Every structure is written in structure tokens, then in C-alpha cells.
Amino acid sequence: MISEKMRPLVENNSVIRVMFEEGKRLASIYGAENVYDFSLGNPNVPAPAEVEEAVLETLREEESTFVHGYMSNAGYEDVRETIAHSLNERFGTAFGAGNILMTVGAASGLNVILKTILDPGQEVVTFAPYFVEYGNYVRNYDGKLVVVPPNTADFQPDLEELAKRLTPRTKAVIINTPNNPTGVVYSGKTLKRMAEILREKEAEYGHAIVLVSDEPYRELAYDGVEVPYVTKYYADTVVCYSYSKSLSLPGERIGYLVIPDELQDGRDVFTAAAIANRVLGSVNAPSLMQRVIKRCIEKGAAVNLEAYNRNRNRLYEGLKECGFSCIRPEGAFYLFVKSPVPDEKEFCSRAAAHNLLLVPGSSFACPGYVRIAYCVSYGQIERAMPAFEALAQEYGLGTTEGRA
Secondary structure, rough: OOOOOOOOHOOOOOOOHHHHHHHHHHHHHHHHOEEEEEOOOOOOOOOOOOHHHHHHHHHHOOHHHHHHHHOOOOOOOOHHHHHOOOHHHOOOOOOOOOEEEEEEEHHHHHHHHHHHOOOOOOEEEEEEEOOOHHHHHHHHHOEEEOOOOOOOOOOOOOOOHHHHHOOOOOOEEEOOOOOOOOOOOOOOHHHHHHHHHHHHHHHHHOOOOEEEOOOOOOOOOOOOOOOOOHHOOOHHHHHEEEEOOOOOOOOHEEEEEEOOOOOOHHHHHHHHHHHHHOOOOOOOOOOHHHHHHHHHHOOOOOOOOOOHHHHHHHHHHHHHHHHOOOOOOOOEEEEEEEOOOHHHHHHHHHHOOOOOOEEHHHHOOOOOEEEEEEEOHHHHHHHHHHHHHHHHHHHOOOOOOHHH
């Protein structure tokens, strides 16, 4: 009964979602406080108080037909203008309402822009490790995902390998910074060189290559690390943003696309993207949440970054003390830890015996590593440390034998 396109998705359901369900099962057996689920990037930090205020103010002060009714497929113009003004103040850009398209979160935004630009058989390049759904999103429009192997030295994109994988069929490149699953922020130097390569290939192939910057973790950066704004490096850029992490609103599904005037055929792309928003079935982003986002921007609402930073420091230092190897994340809320054995799925299975739920790196096209999401309570991290220590001891980590 189900379609042939859906069969492999059913048979290979997301490992992350499977681990999430396993966490609920174990919690029913051992108690939630004794299960250490680090599998899902589901923010545990509450939404800022300004969100609730904005919801109540919107419902009290604005007419219901305005709050709950249809609007342009691109979203409310005043909301889009507010977002554009905020971006201009923060990043020195020159956007207007006509450059902002409201979407049902980042996932919908990625699907909207891919439907807008992809023809069957065209290629989209991305860098491992990458968010697993990218492949599904590209295949939704009969495109082909081309993967650049990971640079495990520092997890900055391997630009030499990028150049080798660009072909006349390349229509887009997807980047994700701050990165899921590594927490790495792509540097200005990296983006500048990437832009040079893409411009060279555009000239060679005679068509635009769109750089799609997937940025749901933009506001989650630590130690004063700057997250460069990609449109300032490369004209043919589309930015995909979500408030899921920056305001702890993952279930509300609200975000936007930035489609700059500098993008080749930018006005036509914007018009087509608004239509794609409609024909994909979203029609428009949730009307109430659009009004709420406008007020949150005006109020300067921001998530409690210090809570994530505290978690990051405790988990990173604790794992290093146990003998595990990982880079210190600059952003997002993930640690990407090297497995002590080549088969990281085996390592995840042994971790599960200690009620530690970790995601294998092969889910992100980077085997030999595991992802640990630290968007959990600080108490869970503290309770989990003895389990991590016991797991490390099983592999002889932190000992002369384990370091050999």
C-alpha cells in the first residue's frame, strides 16, 4: 500500500527518533532519573518569559481575524519587515520585507528552497557530518545528495574535497553553522575561500550555485565566538533560520528564509518560494507565532545561553577526565565524541547497558564518533557522570593501557 519512495524511510527510521523512544521505554523500567538520554536535540531550557507575554498580548490586543486568519503565503509583511530590520542592525545587511519568507520551521524552509531551485537529477553538496534529513529533503525533489567526507582534524569543511565534487549538475551546497552534530562554527576564512570556489565554478559552468546556510543554532555560540553572516561572503546565498533553538520553540514550527536581492534572479526565486510554501501544503507559517515573533524581537527576547554553556563545560571536562576524546564545541548544544572502538554502534550499545543513550556518528555520515546532546538538565549530566566513568573503564580509557 505505501509508496516505493516511503519504503526505505519506514525500514530505516531515524536512529535519533528510535533512541528517543528507547529512552522512554527505559525510563518506564528504571525511572526517568536513572536514564540518561542524550539522543534528541530537544531544548530543555524554557522559552524566555517574553514569549508568554507576547502570546498573551497578541491574543488580547489584536483582532482575531488578524491573528488567526490567512495572509500572504510569504507571511505578514510587518513581521517580515521587523525581522529584516533586526538582521540589518545586527549584521550590517540591507534586507527588507521582500527578502524574508516566513516558514514552518527550518525543515520546511529547506524544503521550500529546494523545491524552488531543484530539477530532477541535479546535485546538492553537503559536508559530513551533516543532519541526516538533508538527503531525504533533496530526494523529495528527485535530486541527488553529494557528500564531502569529514575533516576530522577540526571539522571545518574540507574545501579541496568540495572543489572535486562540484560538477555542472551541482545546483546547491548546504552548510550548517554552528554545526549539528559537532558544535563547530565555520570561520570567516573558511567561508571566504568557499565563496571563491563557488564563484569560480559558477563562471565555469555558466549557472548559479546556491549556497543554502542552515542556521537554527545561530544564537547558540559561546566564549564570544562570532558566527559570520554568510550573505556578506557570497551573493548567491539563501539563509534558512528557525526559532526552535534560539527561543526554545521546537514544537511551534516557526522560522524564515532570507532570499537576498543579490541572489541571481532573486525576485523570481522569492515569488517561486512563496508559491512553493503554498503547494507543499504549509500555505503559510503559523499566524499566531508570526505575531509572537515580531513582539519577541521588539522585546529583545533571548534564550538562557548560560544554562547551555554550563552544561557544555561540565560535560566536556567530565568526559575528558574519563579519557574520552572530543573537540570543544563553539556553538549549538552537542558534543561529538570519538568512539574508543572503530564500530561506534557497538560503543552505543555498550553505553545503553549503562542507561546512556548516545547517537552513532554514522547517522551523520561520520562513523567512529557519537553525538551527545547536552540540551538536558544539569542534574542529568551530574547523575550520568558515574555511568560515563564506568563505560570509560570498560574500554581502559584514562589508563596507560587505554592511551596506548
